[in-house]
Structures are given as structure tokens and as C-alpha cells.
Amino acid sequence: GNSVTQMQGQVTLSEEEFLFINCTYSTTGYPTLFWYVQYPGEGPQLLLKVTTANNKGSSRGFEATYDKGTTSFHLQKASVQESDSAVYYCVLGDLGGSNYKLTFGKGTLLTVTP
């Protein structure tokens, strides 16, 4: 079956530091990959998505490249702000029997200190 691995449960950074959140996935075919972000007290919201292998998605200063060779979709940001503090989920779309199932990683809690 499909799986998504986010090894980092928590990341703590100071403002203006570089962010890297690791995400690897396992599936067959060429699914869509997503990053969702969840701010405190809110539901998750789409941060970015990439539908084509070897393409890059970007939004609000965040970037992620869909790397079919290494089955990775790492999230990066050059300079974080305190307002980026949230939980980040790497998510895999399903091209298998069901088109309706997404596979979520366990999430990475980002805390940015001023």
C-alpha cells in the first residue's frame, strides 16, 4: 500500500533560519503530492501541491520538489518567521483503486522562536 514518512516529529528554529522538513513516500505510478499546513486551532489547509514528477511547487516562500528518483518531496524555506509555526503534513494522492483516499504523513511540528 501507499505510505508517507516524515521522520521529524518536531523542528525548532529561530527566525530567519533555513527550514528543511524531510518527506519520503512509497507508491506505484505518478500520484499528486501535497504539503498541508495546520495552524493552532484551525484545520489543515493546502500549502502547495505538485502533480508532475520532477516538478517543483512553491507558495508563500515554501518550496518542494517532486523527486521520483529518490521518492522524496522535502519542504524547504529559506528564512522562517514566527508566523510559520504550525504542523506540516506531507500527503500522497492515490492513483490506485480509490481516487478518494489521501495518505497523510504523521506531521512535523515547527516552532519558530523570535
Place this chain on the structure above:
Amino acid sequence: GGIITQTPKFLIGQEGQKLTLKCQQNFNHDTMYWYRQDSGKGLRLIYYSITENDLQKGDLSEGYDASREKKSSFSLTVTSAQKNEMAVFLCASSISGTSAETLYFGSGTRLTVL
């Protein structure tokens, strides 16, 4: 734009009790979802509905029922609350439900069972 409204925001129940969570969306989306969010486990799909009066089981449907009587609303019932259970239940919707679409989430119902 649209919004997903979940009620109640907080739900406290007793062991063995039947509890109902409600969700309304004004996006006019066809597909709606219920996810369970546990700390450190990501999001897991309980039920989804492709259209009015349709119900499909997700990976975590045991112990739950769902109902989609109108396009705009989707309710979830915990058939017998488990003692010390704590989780956040998230409702979401998407235009039609293919795996490349964006999901729009509500802010959740936080369940505590005494």
C-alpha cells in the same frame, strides 16, 4: 470563497454514549470526508461521501456511522464512546473527489470521553 462549519467545537461524552458530530459546507462541493486526528498519527479517513446519500467506508470506519442527507451536510456518529478517548475529528470537502484535488477542512471537533 466558502467555509466549512463543524459543530460542536468541543464535545464531552461518557463511556458507551452515542455522540453525533455535524458538518456543513457552502462550497457546493460534491465530496465530503470525515478524518480522525490523533497526536503523532497524522489524519486517518473514517468515512467519505461522493454525493448526497452516498457513503463510503475509510480505513477507520469501525465504531462510527455517517449520514449525508443533503449535499451541504455530513454528520458522523460515534456509536459507543470509548473511555479516555481523546481525538480531533476533522470534516473536509472537495469539488469532486479525485486524488489531485485540494481538500478544504473545518476547524474540527475535539472529543473527550470521561
